[in-house]
Amino acid sequence: xxxxxxxxxxxxxxxxxxxxxxxxxxxxxxxxxxxxxxxxxxxxxxxxxxxxxxxxxxxxxxxxxxxxxxxxxxxxxxxxxxxxxxxxxxxxxxxxxxxxxxxxxxxxxxxxxxxxxxxxxxxxxxxxxxxxxxxxxxxxxxxxxxxxxxxxxxxxxxxxxxxxxxxxxxxxxxxxxxxxxxxxxxxxxxxxxxxxxxxxxxxxxxxxxxxxxxxxxxxxxxxxxxxxxxxxxxxxxxxxxxxxxxxxxxxxxxxx
Amino acid sequence: xxxxxxxxxxxxxxxxxxxxxxxxxxxxxxxxxxxxxxxxxxxxxxxxxxxxxxxxxxxxxxxxxxxxxxxxxxxxxxxxxxxxxxxxxxxxxxxxxxxxxxxxxxxxxxxxxxxxxxxxxxxxxxxxxxxxxxxxxxxxxxxxxxxxxxxxxxxxxxxxxxxxxxxxxxxxxxxxxxxxxxxxxxxxxxxxxxxxxxxxxxxxxxxxxxxxxxxxxxxxxxxxxxxxxxxxxxxxxxxxxxxxxxxxxxxxxxxxxxxxxxxxxxxxxxxxxxxxxxxxxxxxxxxxxxxxxxxxxxxxxxxxxxxxxxxxxxxxxxxxxxxxxxxxxxxxxxxxxxxxxxxxxxxxxxxxxxxxxxxxx
Numbered sequence: 001x002x003x004x005x006x007x008x009x010x011x012x013x014x015x016x017x018x019x020x021x022x023x024x025x026x027x028x029x030x031x032x033x034x035x036x037x038x039x040x041x042x043x044x045x046x047x048x049x050x051x052x053x054x055x056x057x058x059x060x061x062x063x064x065x066x067x068x069x070x071x072x073x074x075x076x077x078x079x080x081x082x083x084x085x086x087x088x089x090x091x092x093x094x095x096x097x098x099x100x101x102x103x104x105x106x107x108x109x110x111x112x113x114x115x116x117x118x119x120x121x122x123x124x125x126x127x128x129x130x131x132x133x134x135x136x137x138x139x140x141x142x143x144x145x146x147x148x149x150x151x152x153x154x155x156x157x158x159x160x161x162x163x164x165x166x167x168x169x170x171x172x173x174x175x176x177x178x179x180x181x182x183x184x185x186x187x188x189x190x191x192x193x194x195x196x197x198x199x200x201x202x203x204x205x206x207x208x209x210x211x212x213x214x215x216x217x218x219x220x221x222x223x224x225x226x227x228x229x230x231x232x233x234x235x236x237x238x239x240x241x242x243x244x245x246x247x248x249x250x251x252x253x254x255x256x
Numbered sequence: 257x258x259x260x261x262x263x264x265x266x267x268x269x270x271x272x273x274x275x276x277x278x279x280x281x282x283x284x285x286x287x288x289x290x291x292x293x294x295x296x297x298x299x300x301x302x303x304x305x306x307x308x309x310x311x312x313x314x315x316x317x318x319x320x321x322x323x324x325x326x327x328x329x330x331x332x333x334x335x336x337x338x339x340x341x342x343x344x345x346x347x348x349x350x351x352x353x354x355x356x357x358x359x360x361x362x363x364x365x366x367x368x369x370x371x372x373x374x375x376x377x378x379x380x381x382x383x384x385x386x387x388x389x390x391x392x393x394x395x396x397x398x399x400x401x402x403x404x405x406x407x408x409x410x411x412x413x414x415x416x417x418x419x420x421x422x423x424x425x426x427x428x429x430x431x432x433x434x435x436x437x438x439x440x441x442x443x444x445x446x447x448x449x450x451x452x453x454x455x456x457x458x459x460x461x462x463x464x465x466x467x468x469x470x471x472x473x474x475x476x477x478x479x480x481x482x483x484x485x486x487x488x489x490x491x492x493x494x495x496x497x498x499x500x501x502x503x504x505x506x507x508x509x510x511x512x513x514x515x516x517x518x519x520x521x522x523x524x525x526x527x528x529x530x531x532x533x534x535x536x537x538x539x540x541x542x543x544x545x546x547x548x549x550x551x552x553x554x555x556x557x558x559x560x561x562x563x564x565x566x567x568x569x570x571x572x573x574x575x576x577x578x579x580x581x582x583x584x585x586x587x588x589x590x591x592x593x594x595x596x597x598x599x600x601x602x603x604x605x606x607x608x609x610x611x612x613x614x615x616x617x
Contacts, residue, residue: 156340159309159340159344160338160340160344160405161346161357162310162331162332163331163336163406164337164357164406164409165358165361165409166357166361170361174357174360175346179346179347
């Protein structure tokens with residue numbers, strides 16, 4: 001009886017979390033123009049979606065920004081985490097807590113401060129500033145993910161590599177990098193999803209010359225929810241689902 | 257063995273913040289010997305090892321290897337290898353790749369690497385395990401991989417940082433024998449760090465007993481055990497009984513010490529003078545316990561009552577509470593001729609020892 005109650009409770013929580021998404025996906029196949037009542041199955045909205053030039057362009061822009069920014073953030077973040085762990089320098093702890101502060105700070109604060117910064121240095125908002133902004137807010141997540149893994153290592157591993165004749169570079173290349181790979185991939189995936197669906201920071205740091213998907217959707221929704229938005233959301237949900245599955249696969253392999 | 261030392265430590269000093277870990281330490285390590293640094297945790301023995309390996313930098317003094325000062329030479333440029341307490345095997349590599357790592361860093365030919373890895377594997381008796389990952393190995397096997405990974409590089413000196421402490425008792429004893437065998441086979445110098453005096457005594461050619469960053473005594477296991485030079489070494493290495501006494505008479509090479517009113521004759525190695533207060537040290541197995549009912553006590557001897565009898569199979573351990581108040585620990589071997597002599601709690605006994613078996617400090 002208690003078991004039954006427990007699983008029912010759990011089921012209820014998951015329903016609560018996922019019903020909106022399920023409804024959204026179902027309605028993306030609804031042939032009615034008005035989302036509220038079911039009028040039969042159709043793939044029209046997907047057709048409309050994929051033939052909407054500007055929307056597809058924004059989608060492509062989003063993907064490019066997400067790919068490039070998460071890759072840059074992953075490289076910088078991995079090196080940063082390694083430096084935090086390997087070298088003892090002045091202000092190391094303070095700098096590491098600043099990484100956390102950056103992660104916690106509200107997006108709106110980061111968006112506005114980045115905008116002010118770009119204006120101050122005379123950079124006009126567009127693709128470049130958006131990229132810089134995305135790298136900035138992804139970086140702490142990579143550092144924290146990779147650092148957590150490094151601190152889990154036997155600290156003698158580095159000593160052993162040096163002891164066996166490896167130079168600093170060889171040690172990084174042959175020992176640290178392979179051991180950190182799951183964390184690096186996880187950091188990259190995290191950055192990718194963060195970058196892909198960011199609205200607030202992007203809102204401040206890009207201009208009309210470079211449109212990205214979340215902002216495009218945001219402006220479209222202001223005129224009412226169109227069924228192709230449902231279809232688009234369903235596609236994006238699928239992308240996130242795939243990303244999570246891949247991430248899970250890497251961690252599952254790691255934990256064996 | 258009295259050749260030129262392969263490694264010399266001269267006035268080596270290392271501080272961590274305000275703590276002096278190694279204090280103006282001098283040590284010569286000779287070619288081919290098995291030297292153990294023995295001491296309690298925090299005595300600086302591991303730091304000495306890390307200084308030789310090059311993981312820590314010296315604050316003062318110098319380390320000379322083959323006549324060349326090593327100051328500032330990074331670990332990857334030193335002809336020494338280390339086996340760590342935690343093994344620190346590379347978890348993402350197979351046994352083969354772990355062992356081949358050092359050779360790959362030297363960019364040796366592939367076939368040569370294979371040959372040498374095979375040889376190292378056969379020395380540590382792990383042939384056939386090449387493709388396993390470290391987490392698929394038992395603790396003892398991981399230990400052997402760590403050994404193989406170090407010795408495959410043919411270092412002049414192998415440093416071992418408490419490599420057996422993570423193993424259980426039986427495995428540790430097995431590995432002690434293995435280590436000795438590998439040491440003999442390779443003929444290279446082993447510097448072994450441990451806090452376990454039994455391990456040190458059973459394996460080493462020489463033992464350096466360390467305390468608070470200094471060497472208290474260095475010598476063969478026998479000398480360290482039989483003739484400790486100071487109270488620290490006496491107490492740290494093995495069980496020992498300590499009697500307070502006073503020198504009453506001096507003869508040529510010997511002296512009489514008064515212990516609880518009994519005049520014991522002892523060797524006078526350290527030129528004590530009459531009236532001096534001394535400590536007389538005796539190992540549990542050097543004392544002789546006789547039951548009063550078997551023979552009447554003849555002076556000098558210390559009377560007492562058996563407090564505890566601990567049967568050990570080969571020996572019997574006794575805790576005797578002396579009439580003077582103190583408790584002593586005695587190990588008696590069974591005498592084949594008088595198997596019926598069984599000590600029992602509460603029996604009156606008297607304790608003495610053969611002349612010369614004591615250490616007077």
